[in-house]
Amino acid sequence: MVSTESSSASSPVKIAVTGAAGNIAYSLLWRLAAGEAYGTDRPVELTLLEIPGAVRTAEGVAMELEDSAFDLLTKVTVTDNPDVAFDGANAAFLVGAKPRGKGEERSDLLAGNGKIFGPQGKSINDNAADDIRVLVVGNPANTNAMIAANSAPDVPRDRFNALMRLDHNRAESMLAKKLDILSSDIEQLTVWGNHSATQFPDLSYAAAHGKKLIDQVDNAWYTEEFIPRVAKRGAEIIEVRGKSSAASAASAAVDHMRDWVQGTAGLWTTVARPSEGEYGVPEGLVFGYPVVGENGTWKVVEGLEISDFQRERMDANIAELQEEREAVSHLL
C-alpha cells in the first residue's frame, strides 16, 4: 500500500471499478459519479479497468460519463493495467468477471473467475491507498474476495468484502411486500453465509416498529417460499430477464460502500467479510454476517442466540465455503 490515504473532505476520492465495460458497471459508475457512496460533497476520480479487448468499449463508457457533466467527477481514466487502476485507490469495486448463464450455479464460475482475483489482490496490495476498501462483486463473490484478501498481506483482511447486500435487499423487499410495509420499516434482518443458493435469509430477529416480524408470517411461507426464493432470486432474474442482475447489483454495491464509509446509525445490514471466528465460522472464510457500520468499519452483531434451525443452515454455508476454499487451494 502507498501512503495516500484520502481523508480530507475536499480531495477527490479515487475509486477503481473493474469490468468497466460490463452490465453492472454501466449502472454503478453513474451512481458513484453522483457521489452516492462517499457523499455529495466529495469529488470523485474514477478509474475504469478492463481487459485489453474491452478497453475500447470502456473508453466509450468514459465518454458518456463525461457527457453527463457531473459536478463531482474530476477525472476518468481507462486502463487495462491493474497497477494503474489501483494506484492510490481509496475504494475498489471488483466487478470484472464472467456472469453465469441459465442452469449454472455461481460456483461453476470459480475455475474461470477465481484466477482474476489473486493478481488484482496483489496489485491492490502494492498500489492502493492506506484506507483502501475492496468490494468484490464478481462471482462466486465470497471465495473470490478470500482469494484477493489472501494475495494482499499488507492490507488488513477486513478491507476485503463480498457483496451480499443484494441478497439483503431482496429479503427486505420480499418481506415488506408480504406484510404490506416499507422496506425501511424493517430492522434486524440478515442473510448469513454464502452468496449462493445455500444462503440463509434469517427472520429470527427481524422487527418493524418494535414488533417481531416472524410472528406475522406463517412458518410454511418462511421456510418453503421466502428462504428459497430469496436464495434463488439471482437465477430467477436470469430466467426472466435473460441476463444476470445488473442495476440491482449496482444499487446494492453503492448501498454497501455508502454504509461502510458513512455508517448505518446503529442499524443492521448484511456484509460478507472475512470471519474472525464469529458464530463458529472458520477464520478467513468470507461469510455473510449481520453488521452495523460505525466509524468507517463493520462491527459484527455478536451475542445472538442461535437455534438449531439457524445452526443447521449456517453450517451448510460453512461446509459449502470450505469446499470452495478447497477447490481454489492452488490460488491461496
Ligand code: NAD
Ligand atoms: P458482464 O459480462 O456484463 O461484464 C463483465 C466485464 O468484466 C466484461 O466487460 C469483461 O471484459 C470484464 N472483465 C473480465 N475479466 C476482467 C479482468 N480480469 N479485469 C477487468 N475486467 C474484466 O458481467 P456483469 O453482468 O457486469 O457481472 C459481473 C460479475 O458480477 C459476474 O461475475 C456476475 O455473476 C457478478 N454479479 C454478482 C452479484 C452479487 O450480488 N455479488 C450480482 C450480480 C452479478
Ligand code: LMR
Ligand atoms: C445475483 O444474485 O443476481 C448475481 O449473483 C447473479 C447471479 O448469477 O445470480
